Amino acid sequence: MILLIHGRGFTQEKDVGSWHTISAQLNSKSKWLGFAEIQTRSRKLTDQFFYYELKGGIGYNVLPNFSALLAVGRYATYSGDGNYEKPLNKEEFRIWQQLTFSDRLGRLMSDHRFRAEQRFIHDDKYRNRFRYRLNLVLPLSHKELIPNTFYLTTFNEIFLSNRAPHFERNRIFGGGGYVFSKMLTTQAGYLYQYDYSPPSTIGKQFINLSLVLKLTR
Numbered sequence: 001m002i003l004l005i006h007g008r009g010f011t012q013e014k015d016v017g018s019w020h021t022i023s024a025q026l027n028s029k030s031k032w033l034g035f036a037e038i039q040t041r042s043r044k045l046t047d048q049f050f051y052y053e054l055k056g057g058i059g060y061n062v063l064p065n066f067s068a069l070l071a072v073g074r075y076a077t078y079s080g081d082g083n084y085e086k087p088l089n090k091e092e093f094r095i096w097q098q099l100t101f102s103d104r105l106g107r108l109m110s111d112h113r114f115r116a117e118q119r120f121i122h123d124d125k126y127r128n129r130f131r132y133r134l135n136l137v138l139p140l141s142h143k144e145l146i147p148n149t150f151y152l153t154t155f156n157e158i159f160l161s162n163r164a165p166h167f168e169r170n171r172i173f174g175g176g177g178y179v180f181s182k183m184l185t186t187q188a189g190y191l192y193q194y195d196y197s198p199p200s201t202i203g204k205q206f207i208n209l210s211l212v213l214k215l216t217r
Helices: none
Strands: 010-012 017-027 032-042 049-063 066-078 088-105 108-121 125-139 149-161 167-179 184-197 200-216
Touching: 032 066, 167 200
Parallel strands: 010 200, 017 200
Antiparallel strands: 017 032, 032 049, 049 066, 066 088, 088 108, 108 125, 125 149, 149 167, 167 184, 184 200
16 A cells, blocks of 8 residues: 555556466476466557567476476567557566465465566666565365366565665556366456656556466376
8 A cells, every 4th residue: 555655756557458468387297397478468458569478487396385486588568559569668588586485374375476587688788676476365166276166366566676766666466267177267357557767656557367277297
C-alpha cells in the first residue's frame, strides 16, 4: 500500500493492455527439470504489441519445497505504435539465477521466489537486478491443486538494483485459475505494474492470461 500511494509525479497509461504467458516445465524421474517460457505484451487489449521475451533454463529440486534454477533469455521492447513496429527501444540478453521456497498454512499455499539477474542491454550497458516475489494460492474445489480444481491466487513482486534509484519496479497481480489435468493449468487476472523513473512513476494495467504445461519424461 505504501508503494501504491507514492503519488508524487505519478502518471498512468489509460488503456488496459494484455499480457500473455506460455510456460512449459519438463520433469524427469530424477530431481532435474527443464524450463521454457514465451511472453508477449500489448498496450491495448488486442493491439499494439510492443514486447516479447523468450527464455529457458534448467532447474534442480533440492528438497520437496526448495528448488534452484539457472536460465537465459532474450527480451525485446519496440517503440512504434503498431504491432512489433520498429525501431527497437530496448534489446536485452539476460542470465539469471533463482531460488524458490514453498510453504503452506492449511489450504493456503505460498512460495517465495528470489531472482538475481545479469542484464546485457543493446547499447553496451550492463545492469544487475534483484527480484523478490511472494505468491499465494488458495485451492477452492479441493484441498490440493489436483485436476479439476479452481483456485484463487495473488502475488506481489519488487525489483531492486544495486544502482540508484534502487527501487525500479513493482508488480501486483490478482486472479484465479483452473487445473485441467496434471499437464495443463490456465490462469487469468488483473496485473498492475509501475516503473520508478525519476522524477515520475509510470503505471500500466494489464489483463494477464497464462497457460502452464507440465510434461513428464
